[in-house]
Amino acid sequence: MEKFVIDGGVPLIGEVRISGAKNAAVAVIPAAIMADGICVINNLPRIKDVQNWANILKSMGIHVEFEENEMRIDGRTARPVEPPIELVQQMRASYYLVGAMLGRFKKAVVGMPGGCSIGVRPIDQHIKGFEALGAKINIEHGVIMAEAERLVGTNIFLDVVSVGATINIMLAASMAEGVTMIENAAKEPHVVDVANFLNAMGADIKGAGTDNIRIRGVKKLSGCYHTIIPDQIEAGTFMIAAAATGGDITITNVIPTHLDSIIAKLEETGTLIIPSEDSIRVIGKRPLKSTDIRTQPYPGFPTDLQQPMAVLLSVVDGTSMITENVWDNRFKYIDELKKMGLKAKVEGRSAIIEGVKNLTGAKVSATDLRAGAAMVLAGLVAHGQTEVIDIEHIDRGYEFLEEKLKNLGAKIKRVKE
Ligand SMILES: CC(=O)N[C@H]1[C@@H](OP(=O)(O)OP(=O)(O)OC[C@H]2O[C@@H](n3ccc(=O)[nH]c3=O)[C@H](O)[C@@H]2O)O[C@H](CO)[C@@H](O)[C@@H]1O
Ligand SMILES: C=C(OP(=O)(O)O)C(=O)O
Numbered sequence: 001m002e003k004f005v006i007d008g009g010v011p012l013i014g015e016v017r018i019s020g021a022k023n024a025a026v027a028v029i030p031a032a033i034m035a036d037g038i039c040v041i042n043n044l045p046r047i048k049d050v051q052n053w054a055n056i057l058k059s060m061g062i063h064v065e066f067e068e069n070e071m072r073i074d075g076r077t078a079r080p081v082e083p084p085i086e087l088v089q090q091m092r093a094s095y096y097l098v099g100a101m102l103g104r105f106k107k108a109v110v111g112m113p114g115g116c117s118i119g120v121r122p123i124d125q126h127i128k129g130f131e132a133l134g135a136k137i138n139i140e141h142g143v144i145m146a147e148a149e150r151l152v153g154t155n156i157f158l159d160v161v162s163v164g165a166t167i168n169i170m171l172a173a174s175m176a177e178g179v180t181m182i183e184n185a186a187k188e189p190h191v192v193d194v195a196n197f198l199n200a201m202g203a204d205i206k207g208a209g210t211d212n213i214r215i216r217g218v219k220k221l222s223g224c225y226h227t228i229i230p231d232q233i234e235a236g237t238f239m240i241a242a243a244a245t246g247g248d249i250t251i252t253n254v255i256p257t258h259l260d261s262i263i264a265k266l267e268e269t270g271t272l273i274i275p276s277e278d279s280i281r282v283i284g285k286r287p288l289k290s291t292d293i294r295t296q297p298y299p300g301f302p303t304d305l306q307q308p309m310a311v312l313l314s315v316v317d318g319t320s321m322i323t324e325n326v327w328d329n330r331f332k333y334i335d336e337l338k339k340m341g342l343k344a345k346v347e348g349r350s351a352i353i354e355g356v357k358n359l360t361g362a363k364v365s366a367t368d369l370r371a372g373a374a375m376v377l378a379g380l381v382a383h384g385q386t387e388v389i390d391i392e393h394i395d396r397g398y399e400f401l402e403e404k405l406k407n408l409g410a411k412i413k414r415v416k417e
Contacts (some may be wrong), residue, residue: 004388007411007413012247014408018235019045019399020228024190026093028197029053033102035075037223045399049091051067056083076383085111085228119329129156130170153178161297174203176217185213189258193229200224232258236305242282243271246313252279261301270415290318307374312343315357323350333371336364361386369397
């Protein structure tokens with residue numbers, strides 16, 4: 001077991017390069033097993049979820065090479081076999097194997113996924129989509145079994161805007177007969193990245209990034225080369241870190257338009273933002289002002305930055321309100337932050353945060369990935385020493401977090417417990 005030990009109170013200053021996006025990477029990798037050839041995926045973040053994907057594919061007998069930030073996956077070696085449940089349960093995105101295998105082999109057997117504990121995480125919209133395409137789905141003993149004689153394109157209206165369901169249906173529909181329309185689709189940058197990857201493999205997908213995605217099924221997908229987009233959430237985390245520590249960080253390798261909602265909210269606090277073509281400079285100016293946040297599907301403010309943002313709002317002047325509209329239980333971290341002097345109360349889907357002068361170091365737990373990011377940010381802001389335990393959650397989604405922070409002047413070490 002490892003933990004982070006942080007001596008806080010140092011403004012972060014310098015330049016940081018953003019890694020490839022976790023939520024694009026974890027969908028593009030399983031999509032590659034649909035190719036009748038080799039896919040080379042570049043700019044992958046070296047995070048636990050990506051390593052876990054390499055382990056899952058290898059355990060299924062698929063030929064995979066993973067070095068530095070590049071993975072080569074030979075889809076010709078893929079078979080519709082069930083991956084080990086203990087690997088599948090280590091992340092959320094393992095459910096994309098259902099869409100990918102169903103599309104290619106018309107059959108998939110995959111255990112129910114894991115992922116962050118942030119509320120109920122149903123997969124009814126994924127199942128509704130697969131069934132509409134003609135698959136029979138059974139869930140027994142924690143395993144999803146999907147099978148189809150043939151998949152036939154159709155119109156699928158999502159009852160909730162779901163990233164996972166949009167991507168999973170897109171995967172299966174890419175190799176269905178005829179045209180599928182996904183209505184009320186998720187518009188996140190990672191949805192677009194997966195569509196671009198599938199199109200590079202020979203799929204025919206139009207409209208990704210809008211509410212309606214049109215997929216004309218093809219008989220075969222081929223190998224291709226693809227570079228993963230920069231991570232919007234990692235970029236946002238560093239932007240918030242600059243603001244919260246009163247620092248000055250230039251964040252490179254970003255797509256600034258993906259960060260519009262975060263820029264807008266940081267500007268409301270009085271943080272200075274200077275965007276350029278593929279980088280953003282963020283200057284934290286004290287004192288900062290309170291603001292209200294409502295999480296929403298893209299292009300709204302991302303739920304995955306709700307927890308880090310709470311740390312910033314804990315040290316601004318005045319009272320802020322965060323309303324979490326995506327997940328029904330994403331405020332568990334508030335109790336951890338209270339150990340550091342956070343003044344907040346949770347009422348249903350909202351947290352009301354009253355700004356304090358300083359947070360103070362304490363021993364806190366990274367109860368999930370972004371809660372972990374919030375604990376690290378709080379440790380960087382706080383007076384005194386903070387210990388963040390359970391950091392394996394953080395390692396699921398941030399590449400070289402402590403090295404990147406150290407380069408910005410942070411006093412953070414990874415210590416074996
Ligand atoms: C690996 C990955 O990409 N994870 C992201 C993905 O999770 P994930 O894909 O699991 O999240 P969804 O977008 O599917 O979920 C959004 C909302 O829809 C609901 N829902 C979802 C599917 C379904 O079949 N039925 C249903 O009711 C969920 O309970 C939630 O309230 O998008 C979330 C929302 O941006 C992010 O927080 C996660 O970081
Ligand atoms: C909730 C998250 O991840 P996952 O869906 O992989 O659990 C996240 O990245 O914040």
